[in-house]
Amino acid sequence: MDIQKPRGTRDFLFDEMRLRKHVENTLRIIFEAYGYQEIKTPLFEDLALFTMKSGEGIMGQIYHFQDKGGRDLALRPELTAPVARLYINELQKKSKPIKMYYFGSCFRYERPQKGRWRQFWQLGCELIGGKSPESEAEIIAMAAHCLEELGLDDFEIHIGNLGIIRGILDEGDVSKEEQDKIMAIVDKGEVEELKNILKEFKIHSNTNNILIKLIGMNGHRETIKKVYELIKHNKSASKALMDLEELLEILEAFGFSKYTVNMGIARGLDYYSGAVFEIYVHSLGAQKQISGGGTYNLIELFGGENVESTGFAFGFDRLVECVKKCTIKKPQTKTLDVFVAPISKNMKLNAFKIAQVLRKYNIKTDVDLVGRKLKKILSQADSLGARYVILVGERDFEEGKITLKDMESHEQELVDILEIITFFKGRIPIGSPNEKVVLETSNSLKALKKFKMI
RNA sequence: GCCGGGGUGGGGUAGUUGGUUAUCCUACGGGACUGUGGAUCCCGCGACUCGGGUUCGAAUCUCGGCCCCGGCCCCA
Incomplete structure (x- = not known):
């Protein structure tokens, strides 16, 4: 029987996991540097959590099932809603702002393609109860910080504010439903399609013209002025534009100015409200977006108080792809520092004892478990990338010594059993165990030495 | 859901106008080598994505499924 992994899922092997862990740890450190604390929510939730937010339309892409109790559950397709739920359940009365981040996999039943899988990972955060342009700016600065720290430089951060288009549409007396449809098409960036739907909805030509011009506008900070000329007659759109300008100003204070102002960013969903x-x-191809976010009002939608919330998430898998292609290679940590090789069978137990001492010092140590010949053991140690091999042989052992072989220089030297840890100090990363363990390991080595001296 | 390209040992491949025992490299296991790794030699292991059809005979032709790759749709 040949069982394959489910479509759109992946196995990650050692090298891949090492890279993923590197990316994960890098981001964790930065998120925490900005004061975020990690949370974890369930992998599956009540189905309604996801349908009430986005409507039934998303059902086609949800992994949905009934448990033995007949409950309708769903593997989470995203993490924003679960985090909002967690906030309502647990954190409503905490002092604001609350900063939390998460890392976990999500599931969507979609056609797999480059940059898109059925199980994928998101690493993101939510900032609940912050003030608007400040929170948004800090979050964007943090996102940029992450990318820079990962060594990426070909990314573009596009920033917009939904209040601008909404303001114009309100002015044109466009209904809520029609607005949402229009926003969805703006998000796609299809100008022709937009023209058609504006015609279909019989939108006033004045509003129409402004919109068409507006969504094509993007650039650096000077774009604000151009947009202002276009929409200055509209009070709420102007207010949103001012917010955006303030955001940019703060963002620059936070040290990031490589942004692109883009009026065409709509994020499709109607619960986004501000930036x-x-x-x-x-360079990623069709699925080029690695992150998205903004300010939204989801918590109220779920029955909480009206509290402003800003958040974003990285498409973790896509981020890893970027880092993979990036020329700046991170220093590769050795998977193994030491391999302990008994030269003859009767040295086996001694080899185990020595290995165990090294491990207490957090030295990455492996030891022969299958009783192979020395030649094979060395070959094994080599293919594992071990930096050193400790040869435990009878002749050396008679003198209370072992042979320490440097696999890179091919040099080897006799080292006193009691000096093993000392030998490694300064050569490989080494832990500092507590006093009790130090004493134990030291006694263990002494016993080993005495054992053979007799 | 749609379009296109694919699927041969663990990885990479040759073979595909149908015709012996399916090629080579690598990896892996063992040995030559009883205390010294990446070398060499020998031995071993191991594959035609699955199912139906055509045929005396299918890895090869044909149909369908599954899976992979790229794109469309979609993308909370």
Whole structure:
């Protein structure tokens, strides 16, 4: 029987996991440097959590099932809603702002393609109860910080504010439903399609013209002025534009100014209310967006108080792809520092004892478990990338010594059993166990030495 | 859901106008080598994605499924 992994899922092997862990740890450190604390929510939730937010339309892409109790459950397709739920359940009365981050996999039943899988990972955060342009700016600065720390430089951060288009549409007396449809098409960036739907909805030509011009506008900070000329007659759109300008000003104070102002960012969903941003890496191909976020009002939708919330998430898998292609290679940590090789069978137990001492010092140590010949053991140690091999042989052992072989220089030297840890100090990363363990290991080595001296 | 390209040992491949025992490299296991790794030699292991059809005979032709790759749709 040949069982394959489910479509759109992946196995990650050693090298891949090492890279993923590197990316994960890098981001964790930065998120925590900005004061975020990690949370974890269930892998599956009540189905309604996801349908009430986005409507039944998303059902086609949800992994949905009934448990033995007949409950309708769903593997989470994203993490924003679960985090909002967690906030309502647990954190409503905490002092604001609350900063939390998460890392976990999500599931969507979609056609797999480059940059898109059925199980994928998101690493993101939510900032609940912050003030608007400040929180947004800090979050965008943090996102940029992450990318820079990972050594990426071909990313683009596009920032917009939904209040601008909404303001114009309100002014044109466009209904809520029609607005949402229009926003969805703006998000796609299809100008022709937009023209058609504006015609279909019989939108006033004045509003129409402004919109068409507006969504094509993007650039650096000077774009604000151009947009202002276009929409200055509209009070709420102007207010949103001012917010956006303030955001940019703060963002620059936070040290990031490589942004692109983009009026065409709409994020598709109607619960976004203020600033929105998306990050692209064009070299990724069709699925080039690695991150998206903004300010939204989801908590109220779920029955909480009206509290402003800003958040974003990285498409973790896509981020890893970027890092993979990036020329700046991270220093590769050795998977193994030491391999302990008994030269003859009767040295086996001694080899185990020595290995165990090294492990107490957090030295990455492996030892022969299958009783192979020395030649094979060395070959094994070599293919594992071991930096050193400790040869435990009878002749050396008679003198209370072992042979320490440097696999890179091919040199070897006799080292006193009691000096093993000392030998490694300064050569490989070494832990500092507590006093009790130090004493134990030291006694263990002494016993080993005495054992053979007799 | 749609379009296109694919699927031969663990990895990479040759073979595909149908015709012996399916090629080579690598990896892996063992040995030559009883205390010294990446070398060499020998031995071993191991594959035609699955199912139906055509045929005396299918890895090869044909149909369908599954899976992979790229794209469309979608993308909370």
